[in-house]
Amino acid sequence: MTMDDRKGGSVHRRRFLAKAVAAGGTLALAPVAARAAACRPEALGTARVLKVATAGGLEVGRKSYPRTLDLRPREVVLTFDDGPLPGPTDQVLAALRQECVRATFFLVGRMAHGAPALARRILAEGHTVAHHSMTHPMTLGQLPIERAKADMEAGFTAVDQALYGSYSGTPRTPFFRFPGFGDSPALNAWLAGRGIGIFGCDFWISDWNEMTPEAQLALAIRRLEQTKGGIILMHDTRHQTAAMLPAFLRELKQRDYKVVHIEPA
Numbered sequence: 395m396t397m398d399d400r401k402g403g404s405v406h407r408r409r410f411l412a413k414a415v416a417a418g419g420t421l422a423l424a425p426v427a428a429r430a431a432a433c434r435p436e437a438l439g440t441a442r443v444l445k446v447a448t449a450g451g452l453e454v455g456r457k458s459y460p461r462t463l464d465l466r467p468r469e470v471v472l473t474f475d476d477g478p479l480p481g482p483t484d485q486v487l488a489a490l491r492q493e494c495v496r497a498t499f500f501l502v503g504r505m506a507h508g509a510p511a512l513a514r515r516i517l518a519e520g521h522t523v524a525h526h527s528m529t530h531p532m533t534l535g536q537l538p539i540e541r542a543k544a545d546m547e548a549g550f551t552a553v554d555q556a557l558y559g560s561y562s563g564t565p566r567t568p569f570f571r572f573p574g575f576g577d578s579p580a581l582n583a584w585l586a587g588r589g590i591g592i593f594g595c596d597f598w599i600s601d602w603n604e605m606t607p608e609a610q611l612a613l614a615i616r617r618l619e620q621t622k623g624g625i626i627l628m629h630d631t632r633h634q635t636a637a638m639l640p641a642f643l644r645e646l647k648q649r650d651y652k653v654v655h656i657e658p659a
């Protein structure tokens with residue numbers, strides 16, 4: 395449970411918590427179950443947690459690679475790139491909390507460096523925090539390889555420094571997404587050798603294009619229904635995405651999609 399859960403809890407939730415504590419402190423024994431149980435009954439909720447092994451490498455996401463995560467039809471993995479950005483990232487976190495769903499955030503190193511408290515809040519609210527380079531070059535795979543590796547390594551360092559105050563030489567969460575999916579066989583092999591998994595996506599919502607939240611919502615639903623789920627790529631830096639997210643999450647629930655949360659094995 396986070397401070398925000400306690401502060402922002404509805405009356406219903408506060409009553410539940412009071413009862414649960416009175417019933418013998420089950421909250422301390424089962425934090426995940428407690429978090430789910432403390433949700434509004436009509437919330438979307440996280441259906442299950444999928445542990446993802448990355449030893450020896452991993453390439454998932456059908457937009458770039460032949461395979462994806464081990465998901466059933468109508469299961470969705472929510473992912474957000476490019477943050478943290480005060481404002482829209484706060485809005486995204488609020489929407490996720492409201493629906494009791496957990497997501498994966500691929501942070502840009504220099505953004506985490508600029509907003510370390512927000513980076514830590516993403517982690518504290520139960521989300522997976524992963525990596526997306528230091529300066530977000532769109533063509534890492536075409537840069538001189540040592541330059542590309544240096545940017546990626548700087549990103550791992552900046553994000554882990556912001557989150558944990560130190561960097562061990564290996565990212566704590568070994569999940570990486572290439573900006574613009576700009577990978578290369580040499581960089582992919584380098585990541586695989588370090589046990590870092592590469593995440594593409596199964597569909598995106600094109601939220602780099604300017605549009606109204608209404609248009610963004612309609613497009614997201616259209617793409618969702620085309621693919622019937624999978625790894626979805628959104629950007630928590632985009633106002634139009636932050637604005638439509640509450641409605642999009644409600645649509646997932648109404649259309650009987652399930653949210654799967656990914657964590658390192």
Ligand SMILES: [Zn+2]
Pocket residue numbers: 475476526530573574
């Ligand atoms: Zn990006």
